[in-house]
Amino acid sequence: MKNILVIYYSQSGQLKEIADQISQPFQKDANIRVDYYQIQMENEFPFPWDKDSFFGAFPDSFQQIPHKIIPPSETILNTNYDLILFHYQVWYLTPSIPINSFLKSEYAKKILQNKPVVTISGSRNMWALAQDKMKVLLKANQAKLVGNIALVDRNINLISVVTVVDWMFSGLKRKAYGIFPLPGVSDKEIKESNKFGTIIYNHFLDNNYSNLQTDLVTNGAVEFRHFLISMDKKANKMFKIWSKIILSNPNKKKILTKLFNYYLFVAIWVLSPIVHLIETILYPILYFKIRKQKKYYQGI
Ligand SMILES: Cc1cc2nc3c(=O)[nH]c(=O)nc-3n(C[C@H](O)[C@H](O)[C@H](O)COP(=O)(O)O)c2cc1C
Structure with a gap:
């Protein structure tokens, strides 16, 4: 068994x-x-x-x-x-x-x-x-x-x-x-x-x-999706800063969380389409890097 x-x-x-x-x-x-x-x-x-x-x-x-x-x-x-x-x-x-x-x-x-x-x-x-x-x-x-x-x-x-x-x-x-x-x-x-x-x-x-x-x-x-990995990496850097600021100011958690909410809105609706456009234009230059990334994330 x-x-x-x-x-x-x-x-x-x-x-x-x-x-x-x-x-x-x-x-x-x-x-x-x-x-x-x-x-x-x-x-x-x-x-x-x-x-x-x-x-x-x-x-x-x-x-x-x-x-x-x-x-x-x-x-x-x-x-x-x-x-x-x-x-x-x-x-x-x-x-x-x-x-x-x-x-x-x-x-x-x-x-x-x-x-x-x-x-x-x-x-x-x-x-x-x-x-x-x-x-x-x-x-x-x-x-x-x-x-x-x-x-x-x-x-x-x-x-x-x-x-x-x-x-x-x-x-x-x-x-x-x-x-x-x-x-x-x-x-x-x-x-x-x-x-x-x-x-x-x-x-x-x-x-x-x-x-x-x-x-x-x-x-x-x-x-x-290569663009999502790129966004994931950029957002991780920003989230690191935001989360540290919120956790080290517990008495301001409410207002800081609200600011984070606004940041997220701008990041998703304004920054991410710009990043997507730039990455699409740069695709031929980034081709080998993207291929390597694909192999890594489809592996274990
Ligand atoms: C608080 C919260 C944050 C989330 N953040 C992400 C995220 O960063 N990336 C992502 O792909 N999905 C994110 N999701 C979606 C979840 O991964 C998941 O698809 C969804 O919550 C459904 O999962 P369930 O099986 O618990 O219902 C988030 C969901 C919640 C509730």
Whole structure:
């Protein structure tokens, strides 16, 4: 009997749907037990979000400050898992507070140490530098990253800003204002994500993960948009400054968070289109750099 652990956190349920699809081939095998571990916070974040909570979560998210989690069950803590499917979402270019809190808890090493882990993110579209942070957290827990899947909202960047914000603040995966496309990872892509499960399952049976990432990428598991990596890098630099200022002035948190909100609006609606335009013009000059970046972010 082999044991698989599916770790996830999800406010809307999107990542749970993805987790169900990806674990399907394992669930169908009578010789495999599949356990689920849903990370739970002592103080849950609201869903739908309100403005104060949404922007208030920024400094702790970005600076990766852990919050208290409810301990995993004894069964999960005491089972020796053969593979871990680790689903996470990105908050402020960083693994979300619940994910970060688990990975920095005393339980993470007990569950993850020396275990093969496949990471699966379900984000708006800026996941790349968060995955770099995820790698650091997994390494600190001595886990072995063997594969990565990055599922995103495939719409144009600014369209997904409108639709994902509407989703987060209404709690409904609906067509914003009746005219925009649906937010998040598309239903089709969620339904078809069991194909990634089959790929992982086959490597699991062979007990050989050396070509797993290549097989996943060949089947569309990692979307790469060079402009988004560039924005991700620039925004990380600015977020570092903003989060430090907010955290070191707790008595001015409210006003500073409001200013950060305005900054974010300008960065998204004014600066990002300019950066996009410049990057498009410079594409031929940056060609080899972009190719290298693609190889890196589609790897593990
Ligand atoms: C506070 C907050 C910040 C977010 N920041 C990002 C981000 O920086 N990059 C990104 O691609 N998605 C971002 N998202 C979207 C999430 O990654 C995710 O797609 C969405 O919250 C749905 O996840 P769920 O499974 O928890 O419902 C953010 C969402 C929230 C609530």
